[in-house]
Amino acid sequence: xxxxxxxxxxxxxxxxxxxxxxxxxxxxxxxxxxxxxxxxxxxxxxxxxxxxxxxxxxxxxxxxxxxxxxxxxxxxxxxxxxxxxxxxxxxxxxxxxxxxxxxxxxxxxxxxxxxxxxxxxxxxxxxxxxxxxxxxxxxxxxxxxxxxxxxxxxxxxxxxxxxxxxxxxxxxxxxxxxxxxxxxxxxxxxxxxxxxxxxxxxxxxxxxxxxxxxxxxxxxxxxxxxxxxxxxxxxxxxxxxxxxxxxxxxxxxxxxxxxxxxxxxxxxxxxxxxxxxxxxxxxxxxxxxxxxxxxxxxxxxxxxxxxxxxxxxxxxxxxxxxxxxxxxxxxxxxxxxxxxxxxxxxxxxxxxxxxxxxxxxxxxxxxxxxxxxxxxxxx
Amino acid sequence: xxxxxxxxxxxxxxxxxxxxxxxxxxxxxxxxxxxxxxxxxxxxxxxxxxxxxxxxxxxxxxxxxxxxxxxxxxxxxxxxxxxxxxxxxxxxxxxxxxxxxxxxxxxxxxxxxxxxxxxxxxxxxxxxxxxxxxxxxxxxxxxxxxxxxxxxxxxxxxxxxxxxxxxxxxxxxxxxxxxxxxxxxxxxxxxxxxxxxxxxxxxxxxxxxxxxxxxxxxxxxxxxxxxxxxxxxxxxxxxxxxxxxxxxxxxxxxx
Numbered sequence: 001x002x003x004x005x006x007x008x009x010x011x012x013x014x015x016x017x018x019x020x021x022x023x024x025x026x027x028x029x030x031x032x033x034x035x036x037x038x039x040x041x042x043x044x045x046x047x048x049x050x051x052x053x054x055x056x057x058x059x060x061x062x063x064x065x066x067x068x069x070x071x072x073x074x075x076x077x078x079x080x081x082x083x084x085x086x087x088x089x090x091x092x093x094x095x096x097x098x099x100x101x102x103x104x105x106x107x108x109x110x111x112x113x114x115x116x117x118x119x120x121x122x123x124x125x126x127x128x129x130x131x132x133x134x135x136x137x138x139x140x141x142x143x144x145x146x147x148x149x150x151x152x153x154x155x156x157x158x159x160x161x162x163x164x165x166x167x168x169x170x171x172x173x174x175x176x177x178x179x180x181x182x183x184x185x186x187x188x189x190x191x192x193x194x195x196x197x198x199x200x201x202x203x204x205x206x207x208x209x210x211x212x213x214x215x216x217x218x219x220x221x222x223x224x225x226x227x228x229x230x231x232x233x234x235x236x237x238x239x240x241x242x243x244x245x246x247x248x249x250x251x252x253x254x255x256x257x258x259x260x261x262x263x264x265x266x267x268x269x270x271x272x273x274x275x276x277x278x279x280x281x282x283x284x285x286x287x288x289x290x291x292x293x294x295x296x297x298x299x300x301x302x303x304x305x306x307x308x309x310x311x312x313x314x315x316x317x318x319x320x321x322x323x324x325x326x327x328x329x330x331x332x333x334x335x336x337x338x339x340x341x342x343x344x345x346x347x348x349x350x351x352x353x354x355x356x357x358x359x360x361x362x363x364x365x366x367x368x369x370x371x372x373x374x375x376x377x378x379x
Numbered sequence: 380x381x382x383x384x385x386x387x388x389x390x391x392x393x394x395x396x397x398x399x400x401x402x403x404x405x406x407x408x409x410x411x412x413x414x415x416x417x418x419x420x421x422x423x424x425x426x427x428x429x430x431x432x433x434x435x436x437x438x439x440x441x442x443x444x445x446x447x448x449x450x451x452x453x454x455x456x457x458x459x460x461x462x463x464x465x466x467x468x469x470x471x472x473x474x475x476x477x478x479x480x481x482x483x484x485x486x487x488x489x490x491x492x493x494x495x496x497x498x499x500x501x502x503x504x505x506x507x508x509x510x511x512x513x514x515x516x517x518x519x520x521x522x523x524x525x526x527x528x529x530x531x532x533x534x535x536x537x538x539x540x541x542x543x544x545x546x547x548x549x550x551x552x553x554x555x556x557x558x559x560x561x562x563x564x565x566x567x568x569x570x571x572x573x574x575x576x577x578x579x580x581x582x583x584x585x586x587x588x589x590x591x592x593x594x595x596x597x598x599x600x601x602x603x604x605x606x607x608x609x610x611x612x613x614x615x616x617x618x619x620x621x622x623x624x625x626x627x628x629x630x631x632x633x634x
Contacts, residue, residue, distance in 0.1 A: 011447075011454060011569050019563050049566035062566035 005067070012053075012064060013071040019048065020079035028080035031206035032351050037162060038083045038206050042120065051090060052115025055099055059107050060115035066241070067303045070248035074296070077252030078259075081355030082206030084249045085362075086120065089158035089207075092242035092363075094121010097167045097183055101226030101234050110165060110185060122159040124168035124186075124212050125235055127152070132368050134169070135178035135232065139214060141170035147218045148184055154212040156362075160195045161208045163188055168212070169231045181231035185223040192217040203354025240316045241306065242363045247299035247319035250327035250359045251292055257327070257334035257352050258288045264338055264347070275337075284333045291330060295323035314376035321369035324359035331356045380433030380526070382424040383483050384457070385493040385506060386417035388441055388448035392498060402599055413448040416494025419554035422561040424492050425456045427526055434458045436486060440465055440478050446577065453572035454564035460577045468582060471593035476508030481585045484513060488549055490531070495520045495553035503553075510551035517551040518544055522558050 005013065024041055031038055045051055054069040055061025069091060077084025095114045098106055114121045130136035139152025150170055160166050165187045173180030186193060192215040199209045226234055262285060265276035275281045298319040305312035331353035335342035342349045360366045390396070391410040399405040413421070424435045437452040438461040439445045449460035463478050483491065491510070496503035503519075510517035522541065523534035526548070535542045536555050564572075582588045612619045612626070627634045 007447075007450065008569055008573065011450065011564070011572075012566060015454075015564050015566075015569065047565070048563055049568075053566050057567070063570050064566060068566075 005071075008064065009068050009071060012068045013075060015048075016050070016072045016075040017078075019044075020075045024076060024083050025079035028082075029348065029351070031080060031082050032203075033205070033345075035205040037208050038080070038086065039162065041083055042086065042117065042162075045087065046117025049115075050087070051117035052095070052111075054091065055095060055111065055115050059099070059111040061111075065303075065307045066244070067300060067307055070245055070299055070303045073245050073248040074252040074255070074299075077249040078256045079252075080206070081249070081253055081351070082204050084252060085204050085207040085358070086159060088242070088245045088249055089123070090114065090121040092245045093123035093125075093238065094159060094163070094167070096238050096241055097123060097225055097234060098185070100237060101183065101230075103222075105222075106185065106225065113164065119164040120159045120162040120208075122157055122163040122166045122210075123235075123238070124154040124157050124160070124166045126154060126156045128155050132365055134235065135181070137169055137171055137181055139168065139170040140174070141172050141182065141184055143172075143221065144218070146221045148221060148223065150184065150186065150214040150217040150219065152214050156199075157210045157212055159208050160188065160210040160212060161197045166212065167225060168214075169235060172231075173229055176229060178232040180229050182228055183225040183231045183234055184219060185225060186214070186217060186219050190217045190219060202357060203351065204358055239363055240313050243316040243320035243369070244299055244302045244306065244312070246359055246363050247295060247302070247316075247323035250320075250323035250356065251296045251299060253352050253356045253359075254288065254292045254295065254323070254327040254330040257330040257349060257356075258285065258292060260347070260349055260352075261285060261288065261334045261337045264341075268339075281337055284337055288330045288333060291322075291326035295319065295326055298322060314373060317364075317369040317372040317376070320359075320364065321366055321373070324356070325366060327356040327359060328353065380427060380431045380489050381487045382427060382433060382435045382490045382492060383486055383488045384417070384420050384424045384435065384437045384452065385479055385483075385491065385509065386421065386437055386439050386448055386452060387414045387494075387497045387499075387505075388412070388439065388445040389414045389497055389499040396602065398600055398602065404600055411444060411447065413451050414494050414497045414499075416496060416498070416554055416556070417448075418494075418561040419556065419558045420492035420494050420552075421452045421455055421457060422559045423524055423552075423554060424490070425562070426559065427490065427524075428456075431526065433489075436461065436488075438463070438479060438482055440470070440475050449577065450572050451564060453575045453577070454568040455562055456568060457575075459575055461580060462577065463580045463582070463585065465591075466582060468591055469593040469596075471595040472502050472504035472508060473594050474591045476505045476512060477591050478582065478585065478587060479505065480509045480512035481587055482580065483509065490526065490548060491515070491551040493551070493553050495555050506551055506553045513549075513551075515549045515551055516546050517553070518546055519553040520555040521552045522555050524552055524558065 049062040052061035053064050054066050057063045073088050076087055098111045141148040141150045165185050167185050169181050169183050172182040194213040195210050197210045265281050266274050268275045302312045302315035302319045334349040338349050341347050388411050391412050394409045397405045428435050435457040436459050437449050437457045440463045493506040507517050518533045520536045521533045525532045530547050532545050612622050
């Protein structure tokens with residue numbers, strides 16, 4: 001048993017923390033208020049090879065492990081949830097399907113572009129009628145000669161406005177239910193492909209959330225990712241990895257809640273002493289610290305299992321469930337500790353709440369995580 | 380162009396300094412970083428290398444934890460690192476410079492760089508002493524450095540302005556803030572750093588075993604007085620301002 005990070009992991013965490021504190025955190029309020037996509041930050045992250053962090057060098061990646069990637073997600077999310085989600089979706093959803101299931105040619109062509117940060121990665125899974133029930137996918141892809149003809153729509157798709165292509169799931173065999181779904185790479189400039197970004201969201205305002213519309217979109221047959229009709233199996237694997245990273249993101253936001261609350265509690269004086277001296281405040285801070293520590297250990301364990309080629313579906317679901325729910329609680333407590341000021345936009349904690357809440361929903365709701373865990377323990 | 384950068388691992392700038400029971404500076408639980416002025420030196424070395432080619436060697440005298448600072452320099456792009464472990468030897472600026480100079484004398488160098496001072500003890504002596512021992516010129520507090528054809532033109536900060544100097548190489552330069560903006564180590568750089576050579580030496584390896592000892596001895600350390608709570612002057616602005624001016628003059632004695 002060894003709880004130490006490796007030297008590489010530690011240095012990656014420290015460098016990303018330093019970068020996030022210097023370059024991202026000062027921009028977070030403005031990104032939230034204006035809803036500006038942090039493209040300039042993403043470009044700086046590309047220069048540091050963060051956009052391909054856990055992928056092999058032959059595809060332009062940095063060759064680090066999944067633990068390192070999750071540590072980076074935590075640090076970036078601690079500074080800015082919107083930037084954290086942009087990064088997480090790029091790696092976990094944009095790059096990962098191609099890395100895990102793509103052909104050598106697809107990896108060379110698409111994964112390399114993503115790792116180099118030439119564009120941001122996106123994954124089109126959710127549909128208006130297919131959320132937790134991803135088997136309910138309605139978008140279709142039919143072969144016409146050597147081309148797929150795609151029709152349908154997707155919703156809540158992260159990053160697509162800044163993507164050059166989106167990996168989407170579509171029904172390729174209507175008679176086989178979930179075993180008739182495939183993943184296909186669709187260039188965003190393909191005729192008939194429309195991307196709309198007009199959601200008004202509660203939080204994560206700088207993250208680009210889109211709807212995708214396909215009207216007889218034609219792509220070459222070789223854009224199929226992996227084997228035909230294996231899309232369902234593939235995205236379950238993709239989501240497993242994503243959940244670990246979402247847990248890391250939740251830990252980052254919760255840590256930001258604790259940082260802000262601790263600072264405020266020391267400064268704020270009531271009844272002649274700093275409120276950090278009051279047990280009512282101390283207990284909230286202690287609970288926050290406890291939950292953060294536990295959630296961090298859990299995502300690190302899940303990521304470690306993944307790095308070591310061991311099964312980690314259950315651990316990923318546990319990490320995501322616990323971390324996302326505790327992050328929302330941490331944000332609520334952070335607001336409570338800040339009192340009236342916490343309710344004001346002048347302080348960052350109301351943003352943390354709005355950003356954290358999504359993590360109980362995206363990449364599998366808390367309810368789905370409980371289902372996954374229940375099945376894994378033998379229900 | 381062969382460039383050697385002397386660097387030191389120091390306390391994090393945000394570290395809280397405390398004294399241990401024996402009155403020494405408590406090192407436990409403090410996060411350590413590369414001395415920020417040395418980071419300017421490393422960055423400058425990398426820029427010179429990127430422009431004219433060559434090799435950048437980073438060197439430090441310190442215990443094994445100092446490897447982290449060296450590794451950071453390797454991750455930024457330096458080619459190799461040397462760590463000299465002083466063992467039980469007590470160090471002062473003289474001793475450190477003697478060790479560094481001995482180690483550097485075994486290397487080929489055109490330029491030696493270092494921060495103009497370390498943020499911990501702040502003595503600003505070591506680089507100058509190294510130059511003296513190696514018998515090469517030193518230009519300190521440099522904010523701009525241009526190298527061409529065996530000589531360097533450096534801009535130095537002087538009181539109230541700057542000075543442009545020319546010096547033949549090899550020479551020692553010490554970096555001041557403003558020289559450059561150090562890069563973040565890239566992720567690929569971090570992953571490659573562990574494959575780069577990190578040579579570990581002892582004083583014995585340098586033939587200095589029992590030969591160096593501090594000439595200056597620290598007798599005691601003390602912490603500054605804790606900051607007193609601020610004072611709020613109540614009342615109307617004009618009246619409060621009058622009171623403030625009075626207190627600043629009579630109590631704080633700053634005006």
